Amino acid sequence: SMQCFPSLVLALSSLLGALALLQLSLYLRVPSRYGKHEERLCRPRGRLPARCAWFVQELPSFLVPALLLALRSPPRLEPLGCRLLCCLFCWHYFYRTFIYPFFTRGRPFPLQLLFFGTLFCVYNGFLQGYYLIYCAEYPNDWCTDIRFTSGLLLFLLGMGINIHSDLLLRQLRKPGEVTYKIPQGGLFTYVSGANYFGEIVEWFGFAIATWSLPAFTFAFFTLCCIGPRAYHHHRYYLKTFTDYPKSRKALIPFVF
Ligand code: NDX
Numbered sequence: 001s002m003q004c005f006p007s008l009v010l011a012l013s014s015l016l017g018a019l020a021l022l023q024l025s026l027y028l029r030v031p032s033r034y035g036k037h038e039e040r041l042c043r044p045r046g047r048l049p050a051r052c053a054w055f056v057q058e059l060p061s062f063l064v065p066a067l068l069l070a071l072r073s074p075p076r077l078e079p080l081g082c083r084l085l086c087c088l089f090c091w092h093y094f095y096r097t098f099i100y101p102f103f104t105r106g107r108p109f110p111l112q113l114l115f116f117g118t119l120f121c122v123y124n125g126f127l128q129g130y131y132l133i134y135c136a137e138y139p140n141d142w143c144t145d146i147r148f149t150s151g152l153l154l155f156l157l158g159m160g161i162n163i164h165s166d167l168l169l170r171q172l173r174k175p176g177e178v179t180y181k182i183p184q185g186g187l188f189t190y191v192s193g194a195n196y197f198g199e200i201v202e203w204f205g206f207a208i209a210t211w212s213l214p215a216f217t218f219a220f221f222t223l224c225c226i227g228p229r230a231y232h233h234h235r236y237y238l239k240t241f242t243d244y245p246k247s248r249k250a251l252i253p254f255v256f
Contacts, residue, residue, distance in 0.1 A: 001073060002072075002130075002134060002135040003134060003245075004135040006135065007216060009127070009130070009131050009135055009213065010213070012123070012127045012214070013124075013127065013213045013214050013217045016080070016123070016124065016127065016136075016214070016218065016221055017217045017220065017221070019120075019221065020217070020220050020221040020223075020224040020225070021224065023221070023224045023225055023228075024224040024227075024228065027225070027228040027232075028228050028231075029107060029228065031228065031229055031232035032113065032225075032229060033064065033110065034107075034109055034113050035106060035107060035109055035222070036233065036236055037229075037236070038107070038110065038181055046110075046111040047107075047108035047110055047111060048108060048109055048111060048114060049108050049109075050099075050104045050107060050108060050109055051101045051102060051104060052100070052111035053101075053105075053108070053114050054096070054097075054101035054104060054109070055097060055098075055101040055102075056114065056118060056123060057092045057109075057114055057117040057118045057249050058093055058096045058097040058101070058121055059097050059121070060118060060121040060122040060125050061089075061093040061096070061097070061121040061122075061124060061125040062090055062093035062094055062096075062097045062098075062125070063125070064122060064125035064127060064129055065086055065089055065090055065093075065125050065126075065129025065132070065133075066090050066129075066130040068126075068130060068133050068134075069083070069086050069087075069090070069129065069133055072133055072134070074187075078254070080134050080140075080142075081136075081138035081142035081143055081148065082133065082136050082138060084143070085132050085136070085206075085209060085210050086128075086129060086130060086132040086133060086251070088152075088155060088206060088209070089118065089128050089129070089206065092159060092202070093125070095159075095163065100166065100219055101181035103170055105170055105173045105175060105176075105177065105178075107178055108165070120233055124218055124221075127214050127218075128214055128215065131212060131214045131215075132212075133212065136197060136210065136212060144159060147208055147209065148209050149213050150205075150208060150209075150210030151205045151206065151207070151209025151210070151211075152205065152209050153205065154201055154202070154204060154205025154209075155202050155203075155205035155206050155209060156205075156210065157202075157205070158198045158199065158200070158201030158203070158204075158205055159198065159202050160198070161186075161187055161194065161195075161197060161198030161201065162195050162198030162199045162202060163198075164186050164187075164198075165183075165186055165188065165194035165195035165197075165198055166195050167171060168183060168184070168185050168186050168188060168192075168194070169183055169195065178234075180240065182237065182243075182244060182245075187244075187253065188248075188253065189248070190248060190249065190253035191230070191248060191249050191251055191252065191253055192230060192233050192234040192237055192248055192250055192251075193226070193229070193230025193231075193233055193234065193250060193251045196226040196227070196229060196230045196251060197230070197251055197252065197253075199222060199226060200222055200223055200226065200251075202254060203213050203215075203218060203219040203222045204219045205247075206218075206219065207219040207251030227251060230251040231250045231251065234248075234249075234250035234251075240252060
């Protein structure tokens with residue numbers, strides 16, 4: 001049966017960190033090519049409807065840790081912190097897999113990115129789940145530790161912002177429509193990438209609550225992945241809409 005190999009956790013986390021840096025260097029200058037940044041003419045490749053694509057891509061991030069949790073033998077009942085944290089991760093990806101895709105009105109998603117996205121979700125789902133279920137050790141009163149409580153609060157706040165902002169984006173379109181409009185309301189009043197801001201707050205909250213290398217590395221990866229995307233969305237809006245609100249920032253309210 002499986003056991004904890006700390007060097008495996010270290011190796012997988014390091015590779016994730018390296019991928020984050022690679023991503024930052026790739027996507028600071030040019031955006032990742034899906035959604036409003038896809039270059040139609042240059043890439044006549046296959047695409048999958050957004051619903052299928054997001055479902056397939058995100059499913060492993062739910063399934064892998066959920067299976068690890070369910071199949072661990074003997075079942076790990078103590079400490080409560082581990083199971084709670086693993087459930088938080090699964091909860092996010094339950095939303096992202098089973099709820100988000102069924103309501104999205106996004107454009108078809110490029111197959112090539114779908115392939116890498118799915119691989120990424122298997123990898124990260126395994127790393128976070130394996131660490132929490134086989135390696136993490138918390139004192140029995142971790143649930144009352146300031147890191148756990150403040151991290152959990154940030155996680156819930158970020159998740160709320162993320163889900164609400166995704167809802168606002170969806171309501172910009174009628175079913176079947178694929179045009180872009182100026183997002184309004186909620187945190188979009190302050191930033192172009194309100195959904196990304198929420199997601200980043202969420203994963204840094206998770207990192208603080210778990211106080212672990214894999215979770216901090218994943219939060220950093222998220223920042224390097226969707227941070228540049230928020231910046232490119234912002235530039236796209238400024239270029240496309242002459243009446244775009246002047247005071248709105250790219251990612252962080254009032255700052256950047
Ligand atoms: N999926 C995380 N890297 C990613 C898919 C792409 O969950 O090769 C990471 C995730 C993957 C990426 C994933 C990992 C890295 C990959 C990358 C592709 C390349 C990259 C694999 C897995 C890679 C290396 C080199 C390291 C291997 O038509 P449309 O689709 O544009 O419509 C949009 C609509 N919308 C509007 N509608 C009307 N008017 C407007 N103005 C509109 N603006 C947008 O709203 C969409 O239907 C919807 C949302 O669009 P957008 O662009 O704001 O968000 P999107 O990027 O699609 O993300 C959706 C949600 C969001 O909540 C975000 O926070 C979360 O997913 N997310 C996304 C990406 C990664 C991630 C979270 C994370 O890292 N935690």
